[in-house]
Amino acid sequence: MSDNALLEVRDLYVQFATPEGIVPAVDGIDFDIKKGRTLAIVGESGCGKTVTALSLLKLLKSPPAKITADSIKLDGLDIYNLSPNEIRKIRGKDISMIFQEPMTSLNPVFRISKQMNEVYKTHTNLNNKQIQEACIEALRTVGVPEPEKKYVAYPHELSGGLRQRVMIAMALSSKPKLLIADEPTTALDVTVQAQILMLLRRMCQNSGMSVLLITHDFGVVADLAEDVVVMYAGKIVEFGPLNTVLYSPKHPYTKALIDSIPGLRVKRGGRLNSITGMVPNLLRLPEGCRFAPRCSQANEKCTRLQPEIEQISDQGVACFRWRELN
């Protein structure tokens, strides 16, 4: 796709062995994250977004998970073939992660200070005093009021928004090349969401790192992302730069998604659409295009064959009929 990619993922499969059979949670996807840019993976629950993110760091328990890929390259380094010990050194150092649930992502029995210090100790070689200063500075940067006081607080003494800020400060402490943000605002209320999004945007602008944003919220995507990948049932259905995808979506699924949020394509007073049906059971996937059973435009070919990704300049779409439909 391009040369200045920080992360290149080629042909990634993640399968879970369950008693009912093998669940193909991620089914052969390719994507790139360019240096200093934010890529959002969008999709419904269960489409494989989070699994994709976790598989990059090999954080999935295997078994039952089985990860296979042609290659996963971080800045030219093949991280797919690293040993567990080597990948551990990448975690938190080159690739950091922010989780969905700030309320439970901090260890309840330790003060913030201890948890932050530990991250610094593992990934930098500052002395104790420098670490403390760096921590308080980091807390201040992410907008924690009275950082000296919050630094010695326990997680239960902080609100959800503050905890997410602490998580962000911790994730950024090692100056990672890539930040994976797995639904960073889902568990927060709307005003705090806005603050956290603004903070994230400011942090990526300042540090020049790349971000992999996992979300189901096109509002968040529109706010933060520069490139978008839309996933459906373990496959990529469309990708491209934010504005192209948002304003001229090619795939019927992307269109339907965007039509279900107010203000993007649906104008004030217009009617929001909903996508009928349910996400297919990954154990009983349709034979053809995975979206075909719910797609209003599907024809006989769609239910028979699986569409490949077709690239039009920097946009890609996996649909047989996109040309006639646009």
Added chain:
Amino acid sequence: MSEVTKKIQEHETETIDPGIIGEESLPISSMWKDILRRFRHNRLAVIGVFIMTITIFMCISAPLFTKFDPVLDMQLMNRLLPVGSPEHILGTDDLGRDIFSRILYGGRVSLLTGLIVSIFTMIIGVFIGCISGYFGGWLDNFFMRIVDIFLAFPFLVLAIAIMAALGPSQKNIILTLVIVGWPSFARLTRGQILSLKEKEYIEASKASGFSHARIMFFHILPNALAPIIVMATLRIGGTIMSAASLNFLGLGVDSSLPEWGVMLNQARDYMTSAPHLSIFPGVAISLSVLSMNWIGDGLRDALDPRMRK
């Protein structure tokens, strides 16, 4: 970017971003302070601590309270003196030894045994439980089947069998009680670890690149400490009792050595003629076991965050 737009952007970020509205700092009270406060509200637990403190103090500084040696000062003219005799407040035993002094010195042995056994069973049990619960798989199966085997035997029968093999001595009592005692700790710890390792903050610490050992002992274990501490405390009382039982059965220390269980054993012959020989060691055992149990119960309530008001 022009100056104006820059200004506008700066203005935007300044006005909206630092607005952490309504997030005033809460009064910070440390976890341990909270626990201590709750513990102090439990009357029985406080009484337990009180009794235990006095007992430990008197046992450690036994020479301050009695001038008699518990073993050597045998006065055969003063056999079986009753309670309240001028020199011997709690009377003397069948060999004319001062009972009060034997109880004090005997307490050293009993309490120390309780403490040592409790600590070692905890260390071994917690270590094995951690590894078992964290790694799972065949390791878990292996350790847990061993635990099952140990727990399948009645406690005292197993202890007697091991004691018989090792030979009588206080050291062997400790060893036996450790061998018999660790499996329940391992099982308790494993259960805790199993549920804790699925927590999000553990996933987060994995994503931060910490090692298995670090996550296991410094991230998961501290969260599991509360029930372990409670069990260890209760175990001290239980161990005092078990050690006394083994000694009572004559499997333990040399019968001249003061130990509460041994004293009870010797007092059997005089149960009717001189009941104070068995009453006082019995009371000593009961009191210390009871107060350790009260402390354990109090700790359990204090450490349980769901009790927080």
